[in-house]
Structures are given as C-alpha cells and as structure tokens.
Amino acid sequence: MLSVRRGCRSIRTDTRFQVFGPEPEPGPEPEQSTRSFSSTLSSVLWKANDILLLVAEDFYQSQRCPPSRFLLVPDTLDQWAESTQLRLLGYQEQARLFLSQSREELVRQLSVLEELLHVFPAVLISNHERWQGVELREELGGVRRKLEETLSASEKEKCVNVCQLRVSLREDERLTLNSREELRQQQLHNAICCTHLELQECLRVKGEEFVTSLACLTENLLSQLDNMLTPEETEAALSHRPFKDSTVSMESGAETGQTPCPVSSVRTWSGIPYLSPSTDLPSSVTMAITASITTTRCTMGHLAVIEQRDAAVKRFEQLFRSEWSHSDDDKQRRLRELQSWNTHWRQQIHTLTHTL
Incomplete structure (x- = not known):
C-alpha cells in the first residue's frame, strides 16, 4: 500500500516524530524583545513540523489521486515524515551553527x-x-x-x-x-x-x-x-555558564597606580581638587574638590579613565x-x-x- 490509515490516532502524537519536543503549553506570546533566538527558532521549527505532519497525514489518507502519479513522493507516511524532519533538523543545525558563529563574532567585536x-x-x-x-x-x-x-x-x-x-x-x-x-x-x-x-x-x-x-x-x-x-x-x-572571575592583574594595577579590583566590585573614585596657584599651602587649608564618583564595576577601562x-x-x-x-x-x-x-x-x- 502507498498510504497508511491510522484510524483515530494521529501521527502528530507519535513521539518518534516529536523531534522538536512536545507541544508548547498554551499561554500568551512573549514580547518579541524578550524572546531569544533559540526559543524563537524552536517555536518556528515545532510549528513547521506540526503543520507538515498534518498536511502529510491528510494527503496520505485522502486518496484523492492515485499515488503512482507522484513519483517523487515516498510510498508511506512514515517515510515522508522522516524525510521531511531530516530537512527540518538540517535547518536547525544550520541555525545553531549561525548562532555559534554570531556569538564568536560578537565576543571578538x-x-x-x-x-x-x-x-x-x-x-x-x-x-x-x-x-x-x-x-x-x-x-x-x-x-x-x-x-x-x-x-x-x-x-x-x-x-x-x-x-x-x-x-x-x-x-x-x-x-x-x-x-x-x-x-x-x-x-x-x-x-x-x-x-x-x-x-x-x-x-x-x-x-x-x-x-x-x-x-x-x-x-x-x-x-x-x-x-x-x-x-x-x-x-x-x-553560553549560559558562569564566567571566570575577571580581575585587574597586579601588574596592570601597578602600572595605573590603582589597587586591582574585581570586575563586579563597587568602587568609589575620589573627586578632582580645584586648582591652586601655589603648592605651599598650609596643611590646615582644605582645598575644594569635586564630588566623588561611585561605579558598580571596576575594570581596566575604569582604571584607564581615572589615570588619564x-x-x-x-x-x-x-x-x-x-x-x-x-x-x-x-x-x-x-x-x-x-x-x-x-x-x-x-x-x-x-x-x-x-x-x-
């Protein structure tokens, strides 16, 4: 036979063909700006797979035309589903490769x-x-x-x-x-x-x-x-993994005259004293100074700014x-x-x- 009738059971419920996971739970669509590339891709591939299975199932069970007229169509629904999903998986792999290369390029930039x-x-x-x-x-x-x-x-x-x-x-x-x-x-x-x-x-x-x-x-x-x-x-x-602790090296800290500090540490930078025409001011005289600046991070870039x-x-x-x-x-x-x-x-x- 060139087509297979499955009665009430749909091929879409067969776990063999759920290569992109189970059906997503119903709910409001997330905003476009909050959806990741991977989640969007998975959603598109799941919908494409589900629609193609539905169309294929309808085609093979309808018998509207003699199957012999479709020389390039697989003999059975299972064969057609497997062939189609191989293509979808290929698209998925291409997208993953693109995403990986994009990540590498982003890090390089x-x-x-x-x-x-x-x-x-x-x-x-x-x-x-x-x-x-x-x-x-x-x-x-x-x-x-x-x-x-x-x-x-x-x-x-x-x-x-x-x-x-x-x-x-x-x-x-x-x-x-x-x-x-x-x-x-x-x-x-x-x-x-x-x-x-x-x-x-x-x-x-x-x-x-x-x-x-x-x-x-x-x-x-x-x-x-x-x-x-x-x-x-x-x-x-x-890559969804904890990044290694990036700190300013002791050598770099010595070059800038600043104490090395972790990237994630809060740091308060002193203000700038206003200029005085004399360097021989008594110690009791307090020079005016600009407000200090507090940052949530301390990186080599921060140290370079203060040094300059x-x-x-x-x-x-x-x-x-x-x-x-x-x-x-x-x-x-x-x-x-x-x-x-x-x-x-x-x-x-x-x-x-x-x-x-």
Whole structure:
C-alpha cells in the first residue's frame, strides 16, 4: 500500500516524530524583545513540523489521486515524515551553527571594542584638555593685548611730556606738565594692577571650568563603562555558564597606580581638587574638590579613565601655575620699570626747578 490509515490516532502524537519536543503549553506570546533566538527558532521549527505532519497525514489518507502519479513522493507516511524532519533538523543545525558563529563574532567585536576603550578615554580627555588650554590662552591673550594697547598709548603721551620738558618753561607750565605726567604714571600703575587682577580672575574661572567639565566627562565615561559587558561576561551569558572571575592583574594595577579590583566590585573614585596657584599651602587649608564618583564595576577601562583624568589635571595645573607666575612676574617687572621712570622724572623736575 502507498498510504497508511491510522484510524483515530494521529501521527502528530507519535513521539518518534516529536523531534522538536512536545507541544508548547498554551499561554500568551512573549514580547518579541524578550524572546531569544533559540526559543524563537524552536517555536518556528515545532510549528513547521506540526503543520507538515498534518498536511502529510491528510494527503496520505485522502486518496484523492492515485499515488503512482507522484513519483517523487515516498510510498508511506512514515517515510515522508522522516524525510521531511531530516530537512527540518538540517535547518536547525544550520541555525545553531549561525548562532555559534554570531556569538564568536560578537565576543571578538567586544574584545576589539574593549581595546579601543583603552585608547578612547586618553584621546577624549586629551582633546578636552587641549581645547580648554587653547581657550585659556586666548582669553589671557585678549587681556594682555588690551594692556599693550594701554601701554602704547601711555608711551606716546610720555614722549610728548618729555619733549615739552625744557628750561624755558614758566613755573605754572612746569607744574601743569608735572601734574599731567604724574597722572599718566598713576593711570598706568592702575592699568597694570587691574590687568593683573583680571588675569588672575580669568585663570581662576577657567581653572574651575576645566576641573568641573573634566569631572563631568569622567563621570560620563565611567557610567558608559558600567553599562558595558566585558567579553568574558558576554561569552558566559551567551553560553549560559558562569564566567571566570575577571580581575585587574597586579601588574596592570601597578602600572595605573590603582589597587586591582574585581570586575563586579563597587568602587568609589575620589573627586578632582580645584586648582591652586601655589603648592605651599598650609596643611590646615582644605582645598575644594569635586564630588566623588561611585561605579558598580571596576575594570581596566575604569582604571584607564581615572589615570588619564589625573594626568590631564597635572598637565593643566602646570599650565595654570605657569600662567599665574607669568602674570605676577609681568606685573612686578612693569611696576619696577614705572617706578624707575617715576624716580627719573622727579629728578628731572627737581633739577630743573633748582636750576631756575
């Protein structure tokens, strides 16, 4: 016979053909975002197997056409079911191979990403530091250019006053000229002192802005690292096995100056002290500091971010103190020059007065 009648018993209930497990229990369909690839594949294959068995059973039991007309159709229902399920199992194996390769590729890509993350904080923090330094120099340069303009105008006025100083001046003319020159000197003195204060204020504001923005950038980077799985964790999650304890090695910890810590451990990172122009502060003086940052993890990426942050602070602090020192030195130099000229002018006036 080319077909087999099974009476009331369906081939779909035969355990031999339930190669994808028993019928799933009825219930609400899970959301698409919560279904894994494996569970979705198993559901599709089970439904396909069940439908094909139902169609085959109906075909072989209907006898609507002589079986001899279907030369490529197996002689019996059992043979047809076995042949069809072999194909379905082949699809299942292909899907498993695809899933395995996808997992390996994902782990590889995460490893590459982890390597890039060791470079990314350095680049991002370095760029941030560089632009902050550029802005600081531009603002300081603007203040100094205004002083140079004032100095240039004052120097021209000085030359005029010097040219007018001569023996033939009447007493009232001499007194007027001396008053004008003393006023010029006082205005120049005020301009030098005000510029110095403006430079210090600019340094203070930009230094505070740098520390605050760097602290914010650091917190964002650490937060991103908190939410990122390591390759070990990803591989363990994909293979449904506990991942090996991934810790920062003693050697790596020594390189970064940080205490090695497990990946899963909570860690609190200290804040950044605000910049001070002097390193000789009394121990009783407490410097302001940004808020500390607490992370849920401690990885090599976290350590790299903190290392780059602290290095950037040291470099910017050197620039900050250098500019502060330059501002002090420049003020003292200009005031000495002004005082020297003031003494010389008074001597000239005194000599001219007693000569007359």
